[in-house]
Amino acid sequence: MLNRLGLIRNIPRSFVRCYTTEVKPNLKLLKELRKETEVSMSKAKEALVKNNNDYAKALAWLSADAQISGAKKAQKVAGRTAGEGLIATASVEVPVSNGFKSKSTIIELNCETDFVSRNEVFNNLASRIAATSLFMHDKPVANSNKFIKSIPIDVLLKEPLMPHPNEENLSNDFAKTVEETIVETIGKLGEKISLRRAAIVTEGASACYVHGGDATSGKIGGIAVLQPKKVALSELDETATATLSKTARQIARQVVGLNPSYLNATDIPEEERQSNTNPEEFEETHVLNNQKFLMNPNLTVAEYVAQASDGSEIVDFIRWEVGEGIEKKENDFANEVLSAARAN
Known part of the structure; x- marks a missing residue:
């Protein structure tokens, strides 16, 4: 025993220190x-x-x-229901021949509770995903009169996550994909987070509007797309382009506020038309062009657009609300927390 102690004492102190110093x-x-x-x-x-x-x-x-x-x-x-979340939008002016055109996107990012949807980390993630979708493929859809098209979610998830165009301090770290960042955020916030849907405007003059949040994200979001009748969009001067964009935003606000189902009366399915006893009232309620304009009820939406933007017309619109169509389990999250607490 004494010999062992002697051996320990003879070990250089510097050697011992390198193993004990943290x-x-x-x-x-x-x-x-x-x-x-x-x-x-x-x-x-x-x-x-x-x-x-x-x-x-x-x-x-x-x-x-x-x-x-x-x-x-x-x-x-993974098995939980994510029926809360945010609708996020992004818009940017992109150069084209003879001028600029607007480009807009909309996405829905879901979580389990309204509490997490109001978290700054979640909000920032939703806004950045919307910005990322601006860089997606945007050629017009063949044989379609739609100016807004869906973005494949599996493709968007693999894209490098971009900063939002409105961010003052743009990050240079584009190494992480949308999917990787969602996974990291699940670890931070402790809830299921899923990217449900995304869409992009492929042509025309567009603008976004969201309600129930800030300027770019909220509980309800919409996009309106306008097109001049007399000239090509690229032929408009700066003033006319700005007017068209401003008008498009007013229509996006109308879409969010009054929730139209159709753009024109001719879009109503025949069966639905025949089932209504008052077709005129139905069209005024559910057809965007036939609705009374929110800011001036003396005009229909179509009349307002024609007057405000020198004969332009609405060619497409979209309106999304968080969680619509998702069957939510009441107290789903609360019950799981309670079960976990009892288990401990």
């Missing part, structure tokens, strides 16, 4: 890491300690860790 996180790097990643203090410390205060390696470690924890959480919540 790396301490650099406070400046810790602050920067938390600001950039929004992770907890303990997780940021762990990342720096494990990577010997190498900031780049710590970031990579956090990203990999977030994917692992997010994937585990996503698997656990």
Whole structure:
């Protein structure tokens, strides 16, 4: 026993110290890491300690860790109902020959509770997905009179997540896809999050409007697409283009507020037309062009558009509401939390 103690005493102190001294996180790097990643203090410390205060390696470690924890959480919540969330929109002016044209998108991102839908992280994610969809393929649909077309969700999920056009500080980190960021967000917020649908305007002058949130996301969203009758869109001067865009936004507001089902009376299915005892009243309620314009009930929507934008017309519109068509289980999330608490 004494011989063993003697051997331990004879070990150089520098050799012992290298095995017992723990790396301490650099406070400046810790602050920067938390600001950039929004992770907890303990997780940021762990990342720096494990990577010997190498900031780049710590970031990579956090990203990999977030994917692992997010994937585990996503698997656990996969069977839950995500009927809450946000409708997010994005618009941008893109250059074309002889001028510019507007380009607009709309997406629905779902979560389980209204509480999470109001979370800043979730809101930012929805807005960035809408911005990402602006870069999707946008050729006109062949043999179709539709100016708005659906974006395949499986394709959008694989796209690099872009910053929103309205963001002041644009991020340069486009390494993560939409899907990877959703998985990470599930790990952060602890709820099922799913991208349900997305659509893009393929041509025409378009504008978005959302209600029940901020300027780009809310509970109800809509897009209106207008087209000049007399000239090509590219031939309009700057003033006429601005007027058309402003008019399109007013119509998008109308769409969100009065929820029309059809653009023109001729779009109403014959069976539905015959089942209504008062066709004129039905058309005034459900046909966008026949509705009374919200800002001036003396005009129909079609009359307002023609007057406001020198004979232009509405060629398409879309209106989405969060969770429409999703069968929600009452108290689904609350019951699961209660069950988990009882199990512990």
